[in-house]
Amino acid sequence: MRGLITVLASAASLNLCHGSLVLLRDASPEVLAAEALTAPIIVAERALPNSPSGGYAPASVDCPSTRPTLREASSLSQSEVSWLEKRRNNTVAPMQEWLSRMNISGFDATSYINGIKDNATALPNIGIAVSGGGYRALMNGAGFIAASDNRTNNATNTGQIGGLLQATTYLAGLSGGGWLVGSIYSNNFSSVEDLRDGSKGSSVWQFGNSIFEGPDNDGIQVLSSIDYFHTIVDEVSNKEDAGYNASITDYWGRALSFQLVNATDGGPQYTFSSIAQEPNFMNGDTPFPFLVTDERSPNTAIVSLNSTVYEINPFEMGSWDPTTYAMAPLQYVGSNFSAGSVPSNEKCVEGFDQVGYMMGTSSTLFNQFLLQINSTSIPSFLRDIFTNILTNLGEDNNDIAQWEPNPFYHFNNASNRNANSKQLTLVDGGEDGQNVPLYPLIQPQRHVDVIFAVDSSADTDLNWPNGTSLIATYQRSLNNTVQNGTAFPAIPDSNTFVNLGLNTRPTFFGCNASNMTGDAPLIVYLPNAPYVYHSNVSTFDPSYDRTEKISIIENGYDVATMGNGTLDKEWPTCMACAVLSRSLTRTGTAVPAACSTCFDRYCWNGTTDASTPGNYTPAFKIAELSAASSAGIAKMGIYVAALTASFIVMLA
Known part of the structure; x- marks a missing residue:
């Protein structure tokens, strides 16, 4: 019965999605020609399907001789400290090469890095944060990562910034940005080029079929839509049969995995903690990844700015906030950590951190559909139906990610808001307003110097960012009850962002470290803007053809490079100056004249204009790739309905 209802609802969703309200986006001949020239590339398959159940369900295992325990979040884990020793050493050569290629006039980057390479505290420490925003955020963020990656074709040519990724220590994502990172x-x-182009037989990053349809029959496995939904339901049922509660996030994460993980059935047996066992990560050859999620208080639909924020990394999950203030070993996070340790008469549990469930946890925003549904274009009778469905989900606590058992049960009882709850309730990491995942990167224990904040938020009526996320993080840093020693540069109001054009071009915040209290990083703000394509598609748009995908990624590449230097040929130099800024201060090195020029050009100088701006409709910065339509906006209401219908029935 469950499978039949699922298939019927899926079909209904497809009818909604392909109704007359959907507007088509056209592709230019140039884009179509570029597609024809794109050769398929083989995407690497994962080598470590390590869930002990062999599938999606967690399973009991013998605990290691040193039984896993929680720890207070007073320092980095020893695992991260040991990893950093390798990674920081491995960033020296690519950083030296990258800084030299960025061509800071009058500055010998090679000599400078050689002089400090044995002193990790003097070396620049780089972080990248990719915002949420559904597939829009995934693709725009992918453009930045592709531009920063020296493996991308032509990314090390003049005017390009390839190699920044290889010099980076930390990479964070949430929601759609978390899908990218995950x-x-x-x-x-794998490189963005590899994932974008895929290979025959793979459904990874093939967004033409939405997750409500499933992959094409020529994918990595032959599945009809019926088989696709049966597979998802059966896998989640196995988790329930193993004694774990399931919520809509289980189905959501499983469906996403078919598009994001290059393995049969989306890799149900792959875990996020297995990243720590991959040779390239173990050897410090890649940055350190994070996903970010928010805690939602029981029996509420609102997530406020003082909600507890959690990070998920290959070693641990937990919060630096003075509320929970604890970290749990991710590999064993499904174990019964009563009062911080697994009882001696109980086994440990592995496999709870299934990679799709981790990505789903960071992007669980179904309660936001309920909060926003009245502003959508859904017909009133449908609005009433879906409001009732979502309300029932909320009452049953199924509209969230249910982490049960709660790893932090009876731990830090005096401050932990969920210390007495056997369930930890987590939702989309951007619901508290911090849609750019700066949280793990501004923790003082990590000493990050510069953060490239890639913002694909839909803050304005037309789905463009206006700095709201940075404002939220700044405001939170001023709240002594939750900020835990984090420092953040001053950020102006959202009207100033629009009125001064700070949301249309790169802007540096926190340029003068001497004017700030605490060890705050320099923020390089990179807002989504229309360089060559209308990349302001709706967060709730679940499908994109190949042309749309390539165009949005290319637009993100142009955001990162300012149109390959077309808008400012000195932009790569200015990026390098931002990377060096804190290091130059620590070593007492004079700021090169070229960097002073860059800081004059890109640093926010404190000017504000809080007057109410007019409608924000930015023009193309270079030249339009295609006649992009407003389909993303028009489809929002329809896809809220489709999303709800397809997944709610799985819980029936």
Whole structure:
């Protein structure tokens, strides 16, 4: 019965999605020609399907001789400290090469890095944060990662920034940005080019079929839509049969995995903690990945700015906030950590951190559909139906990611808001307003110097960012009850962002470290803007043909490079100056004249204009690739309905 209902609802969803309200986006001949020239590339398959159940369900295992325990979040884990020793050494050569190629006039980057390479505290420490925003965020963020990756074709040519990724220590994502980060690492740190182009027989990053349809029959396995939904339902049922509660996030994460993990059935047996056992990560050859998620208080639909924020990394999950203030070993996170340790008479559990469930946890925003549904274009009778469905989900606590058992049960009882709850309730990491995942990167224990903040948020009526996420993080840093010693540069109001054009071009925040209290990083803000394509598609748009995908990624590449230097040929130099800024201060090195020029050009100088701006409709910065339509906006209401219908029935 469950499978039949699922298939019927899926069919209904497809009818909605392909109704007359859907507008087509056209592709230019140039884009179509570029597609024809694109050769398929083989995407690396994961080598470590290590769930002990052999599938999606967690399973009991013998605990290691040193039984896993929780720890207070007063320092980095020893695992991260040991990893950093390898990674920081491995960033020296690519950083030296990258800085030299960025061509800072009058500055010998090679000599400078050689002089400090044996002192990790003097070396620049780079972080990248990729915002949420559904597939829009995945693809725009992918453009930045592709531009930063020296494996991308032509990314090390003049005007390009390839190699920044190889010099980076940390890479964070949430929601759609978390899909990007999770997919890259789930596929052995494949390049964006490899993931974008895929290979015959793979459904990875093939977004033409939405997750409500399933992959084409020529994918990595032959599945009809009926088989696709049966597979998802059966896998989640196996988790329930093993004694674990299932929520809509289980189905959501499983469906996403078919598009994001290059393995049969989306790799149900792959875990996020297995990243720590991959040779390229173990050897410090890749940055350190994070996903970010928010805690939602029981019996509520609102996530406020003082909600507890959690990070998920290959070693641990937990929160630096003074509320929970604890870290749990991710590999064993499904174990019964009562009061911080697994009882001596109980076994440990592995496999709870299934990679799709981790990506789903960071992007669980079904309660936001309920909060926003009245502003959509859904007909009133459908709005009433879906409001009732979502309300029932919320009442049953199924509209969230249910982490049960709660790893932090009876731990830090005096401050932990969920210390007495056997379930930890987690939702999309951007629901507290911090849609750019800066949280793990601004923790003082990590000493990050510069963060490239890639913002694909839909803050305005037309789905463009206006700095709201940076404002939220700044405001949170001023709240002594949750900030835990984090420092963040001053950020102006969202009206100033629009009125001064700070949301249309790169802007540096926190340029003068001497004017700040605490060890705050320099923020290089990179907002999504229309360089060559209308990349402001809706967060709730679940399908994109190949032309759309390539065009949005290319637009993100142009955001990263300012149109390959077309808008500012000195932009690569200015990026390098941002990377060096804190290091130059620590070593007492004079700021090169070229960097002073860059800082004058890109640093926010404190000017504000809080007057209400007019409608924000940015023009193309270079030249339009295609006649992009407003389909993403028009489809939003329809896809809310489709999303709800397809997944709610799985819980029936």
